Amino acid sequence: MKKADRPSAAKPMPSAANAYFNEESLKFLRGLKRNNRRDWFDPRKPLFETVLKAPMLKVIEEVTGAMVEFAPDHVRPAQMCMMRIYRDTRFSNDKTPYKKNVAAWWSRHGLEKTSGGGFYLHLSAEELMVAAGVYMPEREQLMAIRGFLLDHHEELRGLLAGKKLRQLFTPDYGELLSRPPKGFPKDHPAMDLLKCRQWALMAKLPVEEALKPGLVKRIVTYFRTAAPLVEWLNRPLIAAPKENRPLLFGLY
Template structure:
């Protein structure tokens, strides 16, 4: 049976949003472990099984795909110790330590987010994607305009620049895509979506339709296969 979350999981996240401190969390850590972490790992495993059919390069072990609930507050003025969502990120194999194209899911007190794309590319990756889009912008536009994709997800704004990036012409046919600093699609659903038996189906349906976009964005970034020495 497909995994989904309980109403107590949503109640916990709402409580954590109001009481984001260690004393509150530690007193309820068992609720987090049983009601959120355990089903999240099971859900990731089920998503992995489905992704083998349409995005095998992005399958990740559940413990690696699931993000920690603990915030890194070392360099932040915001000292709240916990994230108020449970989330997972499916990086492409070989790009786990960088910011290649991948798939994302999170469940928070406010919403369920299902997304895919390249979010924080490194400088060299940003340049590589832009150069690739110069020659493949027509294909990218075709994918983003797909009827099924548009019925399930929306393109996000991409943190667009106000002027053409250095090294690219102002009259380039791909300029609107080149002005982006990130590329992808997302769906924002009510938090109660995570409490329904259809959660796995909702995620897979969107990941599958987004997979060609992720593959295109990863094309200039993916590690090249090693050539045999002999």
């Protein structure tokens, strides 16, 4: 084993008065990107727990504490929000065992086992991503949102046109349909929105932002701005049919 590949000793975590993540956190992510193998990760798992998992749980906990004010239906224990570092490779041609980021997903109560609207955060070696909305909804939920759009599309347009929202986020509508969805009027004024496969917001920030003491405050600003859109998207899903399905994401 080369010296550069040897696991380094875990450094003490910075206090909340300083920062959550540190250079050692990013160094681990860069190493994982180059060495996505069990024989590399296993001896470094204690380091992962110290420089990535522990600070990520702390960030989640503090962000969630602030969400009580503007997204109370998404308040959950930090362990239930943090996504597992392990990839599910059963149905994938890519058999690398680990994700290249640490991530969290704040789902809405009652929609934990589906793809309802929520809030997302991840840190990788390249970026800090903050996002919100509905991603890759199941067929029933896709239809529910489209049906809701028929009479409420002006509401959604108003939310998407918000000045602060447009300053902070980039919309992500997925791959648009090339023609009107089946069963919907072709001349409906909401057709541009009806052709969407998802309704989401995304912000990719420089990875250095994760090292700053104001990280939680900044994430909360993004989530607070996106909260009305997430609430709107979940309105038609609360009454949508629910089936017992496995969790979409691997969570701790």
